[in-house]
Amino acid sequence: MSDLLFRPLEADEFELFHRYGPLPASGVGARHLPFDELDYRPGWVWVALRGDDVVARAGFWGPRGSERPMSLDWFDPGLGPDRIEVGAALLRAAYAALSAPGHATRAGERPDYHLFLPADWRERPDAFADATDRIRAAEEAGLHRSVERLNLRWTPEYGLPPRQGRLTFTRAVDDESVIDLLARITEGSLDAWDRRLLAEKGARETARETLSVIAGMAGGRDRWRLARDASGEPVGIVMPTRNDEFATIGYVGVVPAHRGHGYADDLVTEALHIFTAEGELEVRDNTDVGNTPMEASFARIGYRVTGRRMILI
Structure with missing residues (x-):
């Protein structure tokens, strides 16, 4: 290991990252966009060098305007017999x-590792071997598995589900009302982050924190909707938004007392109608894998599984 050099790259050195292969x-690790379109920044992209050879690489990412990386989402530990040790050291x-x-990372917090995986990687x-190499190296570096998620996609070509008319939707404009509802929804949540x-x-x-994270996304909060039943009782909330690249439902949740009635379908359907009216493609x-009610809801509405993502923290 003494023959290795680990260092970040400047903007004019990114060709070194591609020299790896x-x-x-x-x-395993495939992204939906090429490296040059994913806004990786100087100082957040690292390589392991053995002489002139790039033997491992890692790319940390954060949304535009952020002062610190949010995630490690590109990591290749190498192909040699010492690849686990090299990747972990990097x-x-x-x-x-x-x-x-000098960095803006908050005390006690570090970027999560997001490992993108094919749906059938196991x-x-x-695919199992490539994934295992990355997981083992990350674990040797001190990270541990947190959750595995299904990546899902919906387009208008899949068919826009009709509104059922069971709920009344209003804009979520008051922070305290949103926080009150979100606090109730966290009870019994199956979401690992919650x-x-x-x-x-x-x-x-x-x-x-949920409100802060979703409000900080590129899509703002104009699309957020509170849902009430016929009696006026709050049932849940859906927070459609955008990140830097595409439309996404930032958060969807149903109050515990109203679970088991399929209201998640109504909430997601409302979001898709909002997105469709705005021309989102x-x-x-x-x-999360294991959140079977939400997985079933997305399937009923017509989402398709595009892959999986394992998060290590």
């Missing part, structure tokens, strides 16, 4: 630098 033929060096004084030996924050911060702070979403 292509992504695995298995599809991640340790990069995480240490990005957490050092059934295919090549449950993680709930254990650390409690229901109300989890709700505040596709909507990309995800849900």
Whole structure:
């Protein structure tokens, strides 16, 4: 390992990142856009060099305007017999630098690792091997598995589901009302992110953080809708938005007392009608593996699974 150099790249050095070679033929780590269109920044892209050879690489990403990376979402630990050790050492060096004084990473917080996977990665030996290399290297670097998610896609060509008319939707304009509702929805949530924050911060702070994250996305909050039943009782909320690249439902949730009636279908359908009226050509979403009610709802509405994503923290 003493013959290795780990360092970040400047903007005029990104060709070094590509010198490593292509992504695995298995599809592990594949992105929907090429590297140059994903807004990777100088200092957040790292390589491991053995002489002039790039033997491992890692790309950290954050939304436009952010001062710190939000995620590690491009990582190739190499192909040699010491690839796990090399990949782990690269991640340790990069995480240490990005957490050092002078960077905007908050204390005790580090970017999650998002590993993009084919939907059938466990059934295919090549994909399983490529994924396992990356997971093992990340775990050796100190990360651990948090959740696996289904990546989902909907386009108007799949068919716009009709509104059922069971709920009345109004704009979500008052922060405190939204926080109150989100705090109620966190009870019994099957979403790993909700449950993680709930254990650390409690229901109300989890709700505040959810509102802050979704409000900070590129789509703003004009599309957010509160849902009420015929009696005027709040049933849930849906928060359609956009990230830097595509339309997405930032959050959808049903109050515990109203679960089991298929209201998630109504909430997602409302979001798709809003997106369609605005001319969006596709909507990309995800849900945790194990959140079977939400997975079933997306399937009924017509979403298609495009892959999986494992998150290590």
